Amino acid sequence: MRIVLVGPPGAGKGTQAVRLAEKLAIPHISTGDLFRANISQQTELGKLAKSYMDAGNLVPDEVTIAMAKDRMEQPDAENGFLLDGFPRNVSQAEALDRLLDEESIKLDAVLDLEVPEEEVVKRIAGRRICRNDSSHVFHVTYSPPKQAGVCDVCGGELYQRDDDSEETVRTRLEVYHTQTEPIIDYYKAQGLVVTISSLGPVDEITQRALEALKREKAENK
Template identity: 65%
Template sequence: MRIVLVGPPGAGKGTQAKIIAGRLSIPAISTGDIFRANVGAGTPLGLQAKGFMDAGQLVPDEVTIGMVRDRLAEPDVTNGFLLDGFPRNVAQAEELEAILVGLGTKLDVVLELAVPAEEVVHRIAGRRLCRNDSTHIFHVDFNPPSVPGVCDVCGGELYQRDDDKEETVRERLAVYERETSPIVGFYDERGLLATVQATGTLDEVTERALSALDDR
């Protein structure tokens, strides 16, 4: 099965991508993974991307698309894949369509994780990380530490990342609505869209997603 996963920041795409791909025995492919692999391997596209990133600039679509094209030509995607983080706009969606035509295949479904904006703000703005180890993650409501501001694991100070502050989260949501949400309509017109409510427990969202895929 060939799947694209879309949804706003804070929808749980990264977590669900790994779970769903694991259940289906297909690779979960994120743009972050593709970038790191190309930069780490020093590929021509990776060197181009690194140049833009080192200069604090966005990596152009053509470089990102080139990396995705190369990744989707690898043998482990023969039986399917789950793309997380690409496409981010309609132009990229059109390019992905062309890439798959060139490979003699097509998407089966575009899975949208739908979450109300205020829920996203609550999820992200309440997150707190440990200064000693960023893998120690808490939430002021969902997973509060025993002592406010102190990591239960190592006693380190908990803090809020700048990216997690409410005003930043709202700006990220605005960017998503402006640039990425139009691809929902793009795929809906093609009969590929399956929308899943991404509220509730992790397991509940996973089961809804898998049920939506079973209907395809």
């Protein structure tokens, strides 16, 4: 299957992308991983992207698109892929359509993870990270530490990252609504959007997504 995964910050896209890609035996292609790989390998695209990032500028769409094209042409993506973080806007979606048309292949589905805005704020703004080890993550509501402000694992101080503050989260949501959400309507016009709730246990969401994708594939046969 060839799938695009969309949803607001805090919808659990990263978690579900990894799980779904494994279940469907297709590569998980995330823009974050693409950028890190190209920059660390010092590819021409990576050097170009880094030059924009070092200057504090956004990486142009054409660079992101070129990275995605290169990754989708790798042998492990021959039978499908799951795109996470790309396309991020309508112009990228249009460019993806052109790329796929050139290869005479089509997307099977656009999986939209739906979550209420206040839940997004609660999920992200409630996160607390250990200063000693950032892999130790807690949540004031869903997975609180035994002692407030103290890491259960190593006793380090727990803190809220600047980009997890409520104000920043609401700004990120506004960017999502303005830039990324329009691609849902773009793909709805093609009959590709499958919307599921991203509320509940992680396993349940994964199962919900797999069942929705299975139905979509059966209906489009």
